[in-house]
Amino acid sequence: MLFNSYIFLFAFLPLTLVGFAVLSRMDHSKWIIPWLLAMSLVFYGWWQPIYLALLLGSVIANFLIGASIAQGARTGQPRTGVLFFGVAGNLALIGWFKYLGFFAGISDALMGTEFGFVDVALPLAISFFTFQQIAYLVDCHRGLAGEPSILKYALFVTFFPQLIAGPIVHHSEVMRQYETAFSRGPSALNLAIGVTLIAVGLFKKVVIADNLALYATPVFADADAGGTIGFARAWAGTLAYTLQIYFDFSGYSDMAVGLARLFGIRLPINFFSPYKATSIIEFWRRWHITLSRFLRDYLYIPLGGSRYGSFRRYANLMMTMLLGGLWHGAGWSFVIWGGLHGVFLIINHAWQFATKDFKWLRRNVGVQIVSWAMTILAVSFAWVFFRADTFDGAMAVVNGLIGVNDILPSMGLISGEVYADAGTGKRVWRWLLIAGVIAVLCPNIYQIMRRYRPALGQPNHKTRLPLRWRPTTVWAGITGLILVASLVLLTQVSEFLYFRF
Amino acid sequence: MIRRSFRRYLIVLLGVAGSLYISMGIVNLLVDPFGIYDMPRIDGFNAIKVDVDKHIRLAKAVQVRNVLPKTVIVGSSRAMLGIPATDPLWSREKQPVYNLSLYGGYLYEAMRYFEHAVALGTVEHAVIVVDLWMFDRDWETRPGFSEARFVVDPDGQPQTPDDTEILKTLFSLDTFRSSLRTVGRQDRDDILIQGADGTSDWRSAEGWLRTKEGHRPQFGYMEHMFATTAWWPEPGRRWAVTDPNDPNSPLQFFRRMIRTSYEKSISSRIVISPSHARIWEVIHAGGLWFTWENWKRALVAIVDEEAERAGKPPYKVWDFSGYNAITTERVPNTQELMQWYWDGSHFKQSVGRLILARMFDATDVDVPSDFGVVLSSVSIEHELARIRDARETYLTTHKQDAEEAARWHKLNK
Numbered sequence: 033m034l035f036n037s038y039i040f041l042f043a044f045l046p047l048t049l050v051g052f053a054v055l056s057r058m059d060h061s062k063w064i065i066p067w068l069l070a071m072s073l074v075f076y077g078w079w080q081p082i083y084l085a086l087l088l089g090s091v092i093a094n095f096l097i098g099a100s101i102a103q104g105a106r107t108g109q110p111r112t113g114v115l116f117f118g119v120a121g122n123l124a125l126i127g128w129f130k131y132l133g134f135f136a137g138i139s140d141a142l143m144g145t146e147f148g149f150v151d152v153a154l155p156l157a158i159s160f161f162t163f164q165q166i167a168y169l170v171d172c173h174r175g176l177a178g179e180p181s182i183l184k185y186a187l188f189v190t191f192f193p194q195l196i197a198g199p200i201v202h203h204s205e206v207m208r209q210y211e212t213a214f215s216r217g218p219s220a221l222n223l224a225i226g227v228t229l230i231a232v233g234l235f236k237k238v239v240i241a242d243n244l245a246l247y248a249t250p251v252f253a254d255a256d257a258g259g260t261i262g263f264a265r266a267w268a269g270t271l272a273y274t275l276q277i278y279f280d281f282s283g284y285s286d287m288a289v290g291l292a293r294l295f296g297i298r299l300p301i302n303f304f305s306p307y308k309a310t311s312i313i314e315f316w317r318r319w320h321i322t323l324s325r326f327l328r329d330y331l332y333i334p335l336g337g338s339r340y341g342s343f344r345r346y347a348n349l350m351m352t353m354l355l356g357g358l359w360h361g362a363g364w365s366f367v368i369w370g371g372l373h374g375v376f377l378i379i380n381h382a383w384q385f386a387t388k389d390f391k392w393l394r395r396n397v398g399v400q401i402v403s404w405a406m407t408i409l410a411v412s413f414a415w416v417f418f419r420a421d422t423f424d425g426a427m428a429v430v431n432g433l434i435g436v437n438d439i440l441p442s443m444g445l446i447s448g449e450v451y452a453d454a455g456t457g458k459r460v461w462r463w464l465l466i467a468g469v470i471a472v473l474c475p476n477i478y479q480i481m482r483r484y485r486p487a488l489g490q491p492n493h494k495t496r497l498p499l500r501w502r503p504t505t506v507w508a509g510i511t512g513l514i515l516v517a518s519l520v521l522l523t524q525v526s527e528f529l530y531f532r533f
Numbered sequence: 534m535i536r537r538s539f540r541r542y543l544i545v546l547l548g549v550a551g552s553l554y555i556s557m558g559i560v561n562l563l564v565d566p567f568g569i570y571d572m573p574r575i576d577g578f579n580a581i582k583v584d585v586d587k588h589i590r591l592a593k594a595v596q597v598r599n600v601l602p603k604t605v606i607v608g609s610s611r612a613m614l615g616i617p618a619t620d621p622l623w624s625r626e627k628q629p630v631y632n633l634s635l636y637g638g639y640l641y642e643a644m645r646y647f648e649h650a651v652a653l654g655t656v657e658h659a660v661i662v663v664d665l666w667m668f669d670r671d672w673e674t675r676p677g678f679s680e681a682r683f684v685v686d687p688d689g690q691p692q693t694p695d696d697t698e699i700l701k702t703l704f705s706l707d708t709f710r711s712s713l714r715t716v717g718r719q720d721r722d723d724i725l726i727q728g729a730d731g732t733s734d735w736r737s738a739e740g741w742l743r744t745k746e747g748h749r750p751q752f753g754y755m756e757h758m759f760a761t762t763a764w765w766p767e768p769g770r771r772w773a774v775t776d777p778n779d780p781n782s783p784l785q786f787f788r789r790m791i792r793t794s795y796e797k798s799i800s801s802r803i804v805i806s807p808s809h810a811r812i813w814e815v816i817h818a819g820g821l822w823f824t825w826e827n828w829k830r831a832l833v834a835i836v837d838e839e840a841e842r843a844g845k846p847p848y849k850v851w852d853f854s855g856y857n858a859i860t861t862e863r864v865p866n867t868q869e870l871m872q873w874y875w876d877g878s879h880f881k882q883s884v885g886r887l888i889l890a891r892m893f894d895a896t897d898v899d900v901p902s903d904f905g906v907v908l909s910s911v912s913i914e915h916e917l918a919r920i921r922d923a924r925e926t927y928l929t930t931h932k933q934d935a936e937e938a939a940r941w942h943k944l945n946k
Contacts, residue, residue: 220539503542512549
């Protein structure tokens, strides 16, 4: 089930909420965890019931392994072997389902093996639930976690707001909340904040991201099909995708935070205006925050982090970003994307080191604006590789961006025929302007609602604009409009004008 | 206090969203811009469905379930614009008649809509209007086509249609815009409108053609389109329509329609549509003349084979194409209006009436004697030869037309 589907919004969610309210009213709060667990499994199984078995198997196995590790940690006899076994098991699972085809292909190419095309259907959310559980096992080993109740553990992994696309949650962040929030039952405060976040998230996804996709998708489809992309179209397509993926993913995360809040649970923040970042380092502190945090704590630091000199540090950074890229999907384009960010981060760190004595640089507005522009350009450039299905497609867009097909020849800088771009409609620029202003200049919803701390761990940035959410009639009306605008755009009945035949 | 304000916030928020959402649904229901909620059509309010063309595949799949016709007209845009479903020529026992034709519809879509209508259980008569291009082997379903709307699945098994689409459409902004346009444009006549019977009426094209410098540019436009997309020469497009063993040939879909028709004891008539003679020149210039002839042979053979299989007399295959008083109408150089055609491909409903009159032996309509012949295994070779001869005559009598139509293919080379 998707958050932006009718079945979810009009059937699943109301039913789950009513069950939650009834159970807490009737003083059956001990049944709330089983209820939410059952509904979360329905939520997951709706897509492909068969993979429920996989999810449950993974949950039970990790629960048992975690219990053993936690016991070792409590008794002062660390069970590193069990941890190793558990982590390897999770990696094997994700490796089998997600990366088998990819590595078989590499093996065929490099070593002449003949695995051929290996195609295993990818179980939904496997990247998220395996990572969350690996973190849990490591936390158990560190003595930070250890859950005695299998039902609670299962809910921690499968809780539907966060199951499909994060945020990736730490055990310690939510477990205690389960106790208190569920015994209190629904409250007007939680519902008001939750519904507001859901409305905003849905709007970002359905109204902004889906409309931007209309402009990004054809450009990349043309590029992947071997077409030539002109300067204007390449820029429009790249920027449209840059904004699309932000509004899509952050909208989804806002909905996840809002959905959990309906049940009184505060999830960690996942996006905090990443396109306002003035450096790549800052970008990664604002983009998919729970993944960055995971990669830092469970990959970069265990690899050695910055403890063994700058060379090892840069090597660790690169390794982390390459694997982080691969996590997004089994394909070279994701590796290239991760590698680009690795390079950007290394440059960024080297620059910080080189300029550490020039503190005025960081305060100068002009320098800040240039830094922001460079950051957003680097990020957008990397998205081209992330989005294109093929390397050739990505390069076709890159060629368009630098004007190889039309701008450079017309300036006499390179020879060759000037490629006449089919051009882009004016509308795309209007959408880019609106979405860009929202992403770069406007305060985000966590700033606007700062007083009520909608998410865990949100930065304490104030906004200079006098936009402060309060439960007033005006805010209710605005949010109501945002909600209804999103709902009526859920269905764009596919249009087809073709009467000539 | 604070608690109360959060409660009030929720009530206002959900109240605003809910009331707007439901009001929009009510407006959409009352206006029924795609004619899928079976609401009354009120003159001056919503009688003319100006936006139904955008969702024609949805609309017709749903409308036919409400009409429950005794007769269906199946075909492509020629049948949709040209064969009137409401006309005294349809005898009482054939009514109600519903025009299921779709623009852009290849034979597969025509077959599926036919099967859908037949599975509803009321269909006793069918007029199946075909053109060569519907049998393109590179066919694909058009955007907006969905198997989930039919009461019978592609394997012929009964299925429950997905009616959530109808509900979703009710609460869509897109529908709301169409509702507003529908109410606001009842007095406009520059549009193609679809009647409740499924036939589209281009009621204003005459005024429109006057502003577009008349019919001749329209002919050229349509011929160019056929030459560059529909009747692209082989091997760019595959027109291997005559191989009876080719499982991907749309002829197999035609066979399936005829078989279904016999199995359900439906009285069917097959019509080869009367496009203007200039279109035959486009076919000829594309090197498809023999394909066109073979296609007609195949239609007759399939009808004969299926008739024999069913133990019933073969359905009549009416050929209105070729060269006759209608198809050779003079194309004016001025903005003067033509009597029978909109453009080379689409004929007017006046021609559709002549087709009906000829097939139903109507005595009160004056049908040109050379318009429409029945093709059978006995007569077909004679009729094909007659058309070949008639073409030679046409080339001399309509030299300018023939050359103009043929030149579009030269642009391909």
